[in-house]
Amino acid sequence: MSKLILIDGNSLANRAFYALPPLSNSSGLHTNAVYGFTTMLLKLLEEQQPTHFLVAFDAGKVTFRHKDYAEYKGGRAKTPPELSEQFPLLRDLIRAFGMAQFELEGYEADDIIGTLTRIADEKGDIEVIVVTGDKDMLQLVSDRVKIALTRKGITEVELYDKALIEEKYGLKPHQIIDLKGLMGDASDNIPGIPGVGEKTALKLLHEYESVEGVLENAAQLKGKMKEKVEQHADEARMSKELATIYREVPLTTQWEELAYSGYEGQALAGMFRKLEFKSLLEKMDFSGGDSAEAGREQASIEAAVVGEDDMAELVGILPQVTALHVEAAGDNPHNAEMIGLALYTEAKCYYVPFERLQEGTAEAEAVKAWLQSSDKALAVYDQHRAEILLAWRGIHLRGTEFDVHLAAYLLDPTESALTLNGLTVKYGLPALKADEDVFGKGAKFQIPALDVLCDYLCRKAAAIHQLTEPMKRDLEESGMHQLFYGLEQPLASVLAAMEEKGIEVDTEALKQYGEELGSQLETIMHSIYDAAGMEFNINSPKQLGEVLFEKLQLPTVKKTKTGYSTDAEVLEKLEPYHPVIGHILHFRTLSKLQSTYVEGLLKEVRKDTGKVHTYYRQTIAATGRLSSQYPNLQNIPIRLEEGRKIRRVFVPSKPGWSILTADYSQIELRVLAHISQDEKLMEAFLHDLDIHTKTAMDVFGVSESQVDSNMRRQAKAVNFGIVYGISDYGLSQNLNITRKEAAQFIEQYFAVFQGVRQYMDDIVRKARQDGYVTTLLQRRRYLPEITASNFNLRSFAERTAMNTPIQGTAADIIKLAMVQMDERLKRDGLRSRMLLQVHDELVFEVPEDEIETMKTAVAEVMENALKLDVPLKVEVDTGSNWYEAK
DNA sequence: ACAGTCACG
DNA sequence: ACGTACGTGACTGTC
Numbered sequence: 058m059s060k061l062i063l064i065d066g067n068s069l070a071n072r073a074f075y076a077l078p079p080l081s082n083s084s085g086l087h088t089n090a091v092y093g094f095t096t097m098l099l100k101l102l103e104e105q106q107p108t109h110f111l112v113a114f115d116a117g118k119v120t121f122r123h124k125d126y127a128e129y130k131g132g133r134a135k136t137p138p139e140l141s142e143q144f145p146l147l148r149d150l151i152r153a154f155g156m157a158q159f160e161l162e163g164y165e166a167d168d169i170i171g172t173l174t175r176i177a178d179e180k181g182d183i184e185v186i187v188v189t190g191d192k193d194m195l196q197l198v199s200d201r202v203k204i205a206l207t208r209k210g211i212t213e214v215e216l217y218d219k220a221l222i223e224e225k226y227g228l229k230p231h232q233i234i235d236l237k238g239l240m241g242d243a244s245d246n247i248p249g250i251p252g253v254g255e256k257t258a259l260k261l262l263h264e265y266e267s268v269e270g271v272l273e274n275a276a277q278l279k280g281k282m283k284e285k286v287e288q289h290a291d292e293a294r295m296s297k298e299l300a301t302i303y304r305e306v307p308l309t310t311q312w313e314e315l316a317y318s319g320y321e322g323q324a325l326a327g328m329f330r331k332l333e334f335k336s337l338l339e340k341m342d343f344s345g346g347d348s349a350e351a352g353r354e355q356a357s358i359e360a361a362v363v364g365e366d367d368m369a370e371l372v373g374i375l376p377q378v379t380a381l382h383v384e385a386a387g388d389n390p391h392n393a394e395m396i397g398l399a400l401y402t403e404a405k406c407y408y409v410p411f412e413r414l415q416e417g418t419a420e421a422e423a424v425k426a427w428l429q430s431s432d433k434a435l436a437v438y439d440q441h442r443a444e445i446l447l448a449w450r451g452i453h454l455r456g457t458e459f460d461v462h463l464a465a466y467l468l469d470p471t472e473s474a475l476t477l478n479g480l481t482v483k484y485g486l487p488a489l490k491a492d493e494d495v496f497g498k499g500a501k502f503q504i505p506a507l508d509v510l511c512d513y514l515c516r517k518a519a520a521i522h523q524l525t526e527p528m529k530r531d532l533e534e535s536g537m538h539q540l541f542y543g544l545e546q547p548l549a550s551v552l553a554a555m556e557e558k559g560i561e562v563d564t565e566a567l568k569q570y571g572e573e574l575g576s577q578l579e580t581i582m583h584s585i586y587d588a589a590g591m592e593f594n595i596n597s598p599k600q601l602g603e604v605l606f607e608k609l610q611l612p613t614v615k616k617t618k619t620g621y622s623t624d625a626e627v628l629e630k631l632e633p634y635h636p637v638i639g640h641i642l643h644f645r646t647l648s649k650l651q652s653t654y655v656e657g658l659l660k661e662v663r664k665d666t667g668k669v670h671t672y673y674r675q676t677i678a679a680t681g682r683l684s685s686q687y688p689n690l691q692n693i694p695i696r697l698e699e700g701r702k703i704r705r706v707f708v709p710s711k712p713g714w715s716i717l718t719a720d721y722s723q724i725e726l727r728v729l730a731h732i733s734q735d736e737k738l739m740e741a742f743l744h745d746l747d748i749h750t751k752t753a754m755d756v757f758g759v760s761e762s763q764v765d766s767n768m769r770r771q772a773k774a775v776n777f778g779i780v781y782g783i784s785d786y787g788l789s790q791n792l793n794i795t796r797k798e799a800a801q802f803i804e805q806y807f808a809v810f811q812g813v814r815q816y817m818d819d820i821v822r823k824a825r826q827d828g829y830v831t832t833l834l835q836r837r838r839y840l841p842e843i844t845a846s847n848f849n850l851r852s853f854a855e856r857t858a859m860n861t862p863i864q865g866t867a868a869d870i871i872k873l874a875m876v877q878m879d880e881r882l883k884r885d886g887l888r889s890r891m892l893l894q895v896h897d898e899l900v901f902e903v904p905e906d907e908i909e910t911m912k913t914a915v916a917e918v919m920e921n922a923l924k925l926d927v928p929l930k931v932e933v934d935t936g937s938n939w940y941e942a943k
Numbered sequence: 944a945c946a947g948t949c950a951c952g
Numbered sequence: 953a954c955g956t957a958c959g960t961g962a963c964t965g966t967c
Contacts, residue, residue: 596948598964600965617946617947619946622948645949646949649950649962652964653949653961653963657962682959685961688962689950689951689960690951691951692951692952692961694950696950725952777957781958782956782957782958783957784956787956787957791957847954848953848955849954852955853956856958857958860959861959863958864952864958867952895951896951896952897952898952
């Protein structure tokens with residue numbers, strides 16, 4: 058017996074679209090409907106094992122139903138673009154599944170399906186399952202035909218046969234159209250009889266069988282009901298007609314064309330890769346088939362653990378090694394436990410437990426020398442991390458030519474995982490396990506048996522090798538070749554060196570500061586308990602909320618998902634109401650300093666060196682900035698004097714040396730001036746004016762002497778807003794003014810800085826057109842949500858489109874300066890060392906005799922790192938610690 | 944693991 | 953009308 062599955066394509070696509078959260082691939086295509094559709098198809102194939110398959114689609118805007126009834130489906134919301142753009146993908150997907158698909162101008166999918174079920178009914182010897190979200194289709198149910206109605210979600214369906222319809226409605230399948238004739242259907246704009254809903258309609262049908270039966274017997278009805286039925290008889294007849302599926306569509310399709318014999322793995326895998334359905338790719342087994350190019354099956358690879366006696370063989374094959382992987386346990390490479398190295402050659406892969414390199418044998422030394430030699434071109438995964446790991450063990454890795462991790466970041470900086478496993482999926486390479494699956498996670502972390510470990514790490518090295526060519530191609534295609542080789546890759550080594558060097562912390566001073574904070578906190582804590590009249594955990598927002606808003610009955614300003622908001626903004630508004638508020642604000646400030654900057658920092662100081670070694674993350678921030686961890690040295694307090702004092706504990710590592718800081722002044726606004734070519738803004742920087750004062754003069758239309766501190770403050774906020782991708786709401790929040798006033802400021806700003814307005818308009822348009830924005834150095838960020846119909850998502854993407862080229866170009870510039878400064882220090886044989894980067898600031902430690910040289914050199918390098926049409930300005934300062942150098 | 948809060952540019 | 957300024961990381965409390 059044959060089994061035919063008929064899919065109502067439009068209905069299912071809609072279902073999937075609204076049932077699933079937004080989802081898009083890296084080129085900005087929305088894919089949630091396609092994803093839902095895919096899971097549905099896979100489930101049907103597995104559970105039903107059909108012999109025939111067809112997906113039917115609606116075609117043409119106007120069907121015969123519109124000709125009969127112009128309002129048909131009127132008032133229905135237009136299909137959002139996020140969905141309509143998925144239909145072509147859906148077509149491709151069905152093709153990749155090897156299934157028949159069909160549409161016919163002037164007919165809807167349900168008419169095609171209705172016609173096929175009629176043919177099946179006549180033909181006999183076949184079972185049909187129709188999959189749809191449309192209850193009307195129940196009218197097609199027969200002995201041979203069942204309807205699978207989607208329930209919540211997408212893959213869950215309820216299978217209706219005659220018995221179930223009888224049980225649920227007490228109706229025969231053909232009476233479904235009578236039901237709809239009476240009750241109508243708001244979503245298709247089918248009227249029915251007003252005031253008749255499902256309950257009444259069913260009662261009437263149980264009594265009179267059909268619409269016609271009800272109308273004939275209208276006289277027997279009572280009161281309002283009688284009136285309604287008589288008045289709307291024509292609507293009822295028409296509604297029934299509209300609801301009736303047309304089952305005589307002139308189909309030319311031959312039965313054989315619907316035959317389904319399964320999909321071809323490579324075609325489907327290719328489609329999944331295009332759509333970036335990573336979880337499906339990983340879950341499904343696409344092996345088999347005759348394709349020589351492996352597919353995703355776990356090919357067996359030649360892998361060997363290098364034992365003490367095998368070192369000579371290893372040394373022999375070193376020239377053939379093309380890929381290297383360094384594995385260690387722990388997130389922080391500065392204190393991670395080394396596991397070992399995997400060295401890949403075309404013929405065989407070698408796993409080298411790290412102990413092999415520490416045996417002091419001639420062979421071990423040869424391997425170390427090889428690692429440090431520039432005379433090779435290896436592919437690696439995360440060169441920066443590998444360099445740090447090896448550097449702590451006295452090995453200075455060189456000769457790395459390509460880094461698939463760093464390349465993956467440039468190709469899509471918003472991708473959060475960037476795991477090797479994820480990359481193999483994306484590039485259709487043999488499956489690789491996730492680290493978590495091999496090592497376990499958190500407390501369960503465990504290094505597996507040697508053979509498992511060897512196999513896994515060798516597979517990693519093989520994957521790195523195989524990813525290299527396609528990823529280089531992609532980098533080239535997106536114009537980021539130079540960014541990679543000229544900037545990011547050299548930077549990785551510069552960062553590793555800075556981090557390994559570390560920065561000295563005066564732990565005694567830090568502890569003393571901690572004690573002062575501790576006694577102050579103690580005092581404030583008691584003041585708070587006294588003022589509140591009770592003791593509670595001030596650090597608990599929940600308890601604090603209860604005290605302030607329930608016990609003390611203070612007015613609630615703002616709420617969070619879970620309760621009352623007690624953040625600084627709220628507390629500042631409450632300050633006049635109760636003396637406890639001021640204490641709480643102060644307590645918060647000091648307790649933050651104590652926990653994060655005293656205790657937190659002390660934990661990160663290495664006992665052996667007395668230094669902290671932050672880990673700069675080069676592949677985290679979507680804009681191209683660095684981030685800093687363990688500890689984060691990019692958010693050390695400065696704005697408030699109390700916190701700023703922390704900076705005193707960051708000191709030079711040698712007596713008599715100084716800390717030198719160099720800040721870019723207004724780098725983002727200068728970048729904006731260059732990108733937008735705005736005349737006024739460029740002129741301001743060409744004359745090196747105080748940009749906020751100048752903005753105030755222009756926006757408020759006053760002379761320099763008339764600009765008071767408040768005007769300057771407001772102008773400064775406007776400038777910030779411009780950089781962030783301005784909105785009146787955001788500015789109004791920041792300045793505590795009304796939205797209208799904020800909108801006025803913005804309008805006045807744009808009236809003066811017309812080039813900036815032009816840039817903002819252009820960049821958003823370009824983002825919509827290309828799906829991404831770029832920095833001056835071609836760093837790219839995709840913004841799939843720029844075309845969203847959801848206002849919030851779209852607005853966010855628009856602001857990001859405005860901000861990313863600015864913030865990202867500033868990041869490009871300081872990165873360039875770092876690489877150039879590193880070269881400069883080497884070239885001039887200076888002893889000064891670069892210690893930190895804080896987005897627009899570099900920190901060095903310098904010996905006394907290099908202070909003047911360095912002041913000049915740093916400013917020169919930073920100011921000329923990239924030539925813009927406005928000058929870059931750098932302010933340099935020195936002092937005995939980070940606090941004094943500013 | 945997540946939410947709330949707050950430190951920085 | 954919609955409701956957020958852009959980009960990060962660390963700590964505490966709570967579930």
